[in-house]
Amino acid sequence: MNFAVEIQNFSYSWPDGTKALRQINLTIEHGQKVVLVGPNGAGKSTLLLAMGGFVRGTGKILIDGIEVCPANVKKIRMLLGCCMENPDDQLFMPTLYEDVAFGPLNMGLGAEEVKRRVEDSLRKVGLEAMAHKTPHHLSAGQKRAAAVATVLSMSPKIITFDEPDGGLDPRNRNNLVRLLRELSQTLIIATCDMRFAAAVADRAVVMDNSCIVADGPVAEIFYNGELMASHGLETP
Amino acid sequence: MHHAYLDKYADGDSFFHHLDSRVKFLAAVVYTILVLSLPRDHPAVVVCYAVAPFAVLVWAGIPLWFVLRRILMVSPFVLVLALSCPLYDKTPYPVVFGKISFWLTGGWLRCFTILAKFVVTMLTLFALVGTTRFADLLAGLQWMRFPDVLVMQLGFLYRYLFVLVDQVHHILLARSARKFHPLGFRREMKIAAAMTGSLFIRSIETSQRIHIAMQSRGFTGTFHSLRHTRIVLRDIIFLLGFLAVCVLLHGWVRHIFM
Numbered sequence: 001m002n003f004a005v006e007i008q009n010f011s012y013s014w015p016d017g018t019k020a021l022r023q024i025n026l027t028i029e030h031g032q033k034v035v036l037v038g039p040n041g042a043g044k045s046t047l048l049l050a051m052g053g054f055v056r057g058t059g060k061i062l063i064d065g066i067e068v069c070p071a072n073v074k075k076i077r078m079l080l081g082c083c084m085e086n087p088d089d090q091l092f093m094p095t096l097y098e099d100v101a102f103g104p105l106n107m108g109l110g111a112e113e114v115k116r117r118v119e120d121s122l123r124k125v126g127l128e129a130m131a132h133k134t135p136h137h138l139s140a141g142q143k144r145a146a147a148v149a150t151v152l153s154m155s156p157k158i159i160t161f162d163e164p165d166g167g168l169d170p171r172n173r174n175n176l177v178r179l180l181r182e183l184s185q186t187l188i189i190a191t192c193d194m195r196f197a198a199a200v201a202d203r204a205v206v207m208d209n210s211c212i213v214a215d216g217p218v219a220e221i222f223y224n225g226e227l228m229a230s231h232g233l234e235t236p
Numbered sequence: 237m238h239h240a241y242l243d244k245y246a247d248g249d250s251f252f253h254h255l256d257s258r259v260k261f262l263a264a265v266v267y268t269i270l271v272l273s274l275p276r277d278h279p280a281v282v283v284c285y286a287v288a289p290f291a292v293l294v295w296a297g298i299p300l301w302f303v304l305r306r307i308l309m310v311s312p313f314v315l316v317l318a319l320s321c322p323l324y325d326k327t328p329y330p331v332v333f334g335k336i337s338f339w340l341t342g343g344w345l346r347c348f349t350i351l352a353k354f355v356v357t358m359l360t361l362f363a364l365v366g367t368t369r370f371a372d373l374l375a376g377l378q379w380m381r382f383p384d385v386l387v388m389q390l391g392f393l394y395r396y397l398f399v400l401v402d403q404v405h406h407i408l409l410a411r412s413a414r415k416f417h418p419l420g421f422r423r424e425m426k427i428a429a430a431m432t433g434s435l436f437i438r439s440i441e442t443s444q445r446i447h448i449a450m451q452s453r454g455f456t457g458t459f460h461s462l463r464h465t466r467i468v469l470r471d472i473i474f475l476l477g478f479l480a481v482c483v484l485l486h487g488w489v490r491h492i493f494m
Contacts, residue, residue: 092450
C-alpha cells in the first residue's frame with residue numbers, strides 16, 4: 001500500500017551529538033489529519049524538517065512512496081508543503097501576491113496557471129483583497145492564513161504545519177481550525193495546544209524525549225489523562 | 237509596533253503614482269547625476285534644481301514634513317562632511333545678491349553646495365520612493381537586468397528591516413523593564429554589545445529558517461516573476477516633460493548664474 005508518509009527506523013542527531021529523533025516508525029495514510037503533540041524539545045519540529053528533507057539522518061522516509069534523498073528533493077518538495085512556525089519566515093516576498101506565486105513559479109508553471117492558483121489560494125484563505133499588500137501590513141491572523149496560502153498554491157498532497165496556532169487569538173484560531181478542516185490534503189500538524197489539536201485532527205501521535213510514545217485516535221489519546229500527564233501534557 | 241514606512245504614500249492615485257517604475261527610476265538616476273555634476277562652488281544653481289522634485293512631491297500629495305523629517309534623520313553624516321570644508325579651504329570669494337555683497341571662503345561655498353546637493357538628491361529619491369511601491373521598484377530593477385542577487389537582497393532588506401526593528405524594540409523594552417538606575421558607561425556598553433550580538437544570532441537563525449521556507453517551495457537560486465509592465469502614453473509624456481525640465485535647468489539656470 002502507498003502511504004502518504006512512511007518512516008522506518010529514522011534517527012537523527014544534532015551536530016553537537018544531541019539525539020533529536022530516535023528510531024521513529026510512523027505511517028500516515030492519504031487524507032489523514034494527524035497532530036504531533038509533545039512537550040518542548042520532544043522532536044516534533046525536527047521530524048517535520050526530516051520529512052521535507054531538510055535534515056538527514058539514518059533510516060528511511062518515504063513521501064507518497066518516494067524516498068526522501070538528495071536525488072528526489074524536487075519531487076518531495078512538490079508533494080509536501082511546509083508551513084513554518086513563524087509566518088514572517090514564510091512570507092519573504094515584497095507582496096502577498098508574489099509570495100503566493102513564488103512556489104508555483106518555481107514549479108515551472110505557466111503565467112495563467114500561476115495566476116489562477118494564486119487567486120484560488122487567496123480566496124480559500126479569505127485574503128483576496130490583501131493580495132498586493134506587503135506582509136508587514138498584515139495582522140498575525142492574516143499572516144498565518146497567508147502562510148497557508150503560499151503552500152496551498154503549490155497543490156501539495158501533504159502539508160506540514162509547525163505550531164500553526166502560535167500567537168493567535170481565539171477568533172483567529174477558530175478561523176484557522178475551520179480552514180484546516182476544509183483542506184482535503186493529508187495534514188501533519190505539530191502543536192502543544194491540545195484544544196487546537198483536538199479540533200483539527202483525527203489522529204494523535206505523542207512524542208517525548210525524541211521518540212514516539214503513543215499513537216492513536218484523538219479521542220482515545222487525549223482523554224487518557226494518565227498518558228498525557230506522564231508526558232507533561234494536558235487533556236483538552 | 238509602528239514603523240515609519242519609506243513608501244507609506246506609494247499607494248496614492250496621482251499622475252506620478254501611475255507611472256511605470258522603470259521610467260521613474262531612470263528619471264531619478266539621471267536627475268541625481270545632473271545634480272551631482274554641478275560645479276562645487278555654486279550653491280544657488282543647485283537650489284534651482286530643487287524645484288522639480290519639490291513640485292513632484294507636492295503634486296503627488298506627499299506631505300513635506302514626512303520628507304523633511306527623513307532628510308533630517310540622515311543629515312548628520314553629510315553635515316560632518318560639509319562642515320569640514322571651511323576648515324581647509326580659506327580662499328575668499330565675492331558673493332553678490334543684488335545690492336548686497338559680501339565675501340565668503342571657498343570652504344563655506346563648498347559646504348553650502350554639498351548641503352544643497354544632498355537635499356536635492358534626497359528630495360529626488362523621496363519623489364521616487366514616495367510614488368512607487370517598493371515591490372514595483374524591485375520588479376523594475378529586475379526587468380532592467382540588475383543582478384538578481386542585488387534585487388533579492390534589497391527585497392529581503394525591505395521585508396525584514398521591520399522585523400528586525402521589532403526585535404530591537406522588544407530587547408530595549410526587556411532591558412528597560414529590568415534596569416532601575418543608570419549602570420555606568422562600561423556596563424551600558426557591555427549590555428549594548430550583548431544585545432547587538434543577540435540580534436546578529438537571531439538574524440542568522442531567521443535567515444536559515446527563511447532559506448528552508450524558500451527551498452520548501454522549490455527555490456533553486458533563480459527568482460521568477462509574474463510582472464509584465466508596459467510603457468504607456470502617460471510614461472512617454474512624463475519622459476518628454478522630464479527632458480524639457482533637464483534641458484531648461486541645464487541651459488537656462490546655468491547661463492544665468494554662472
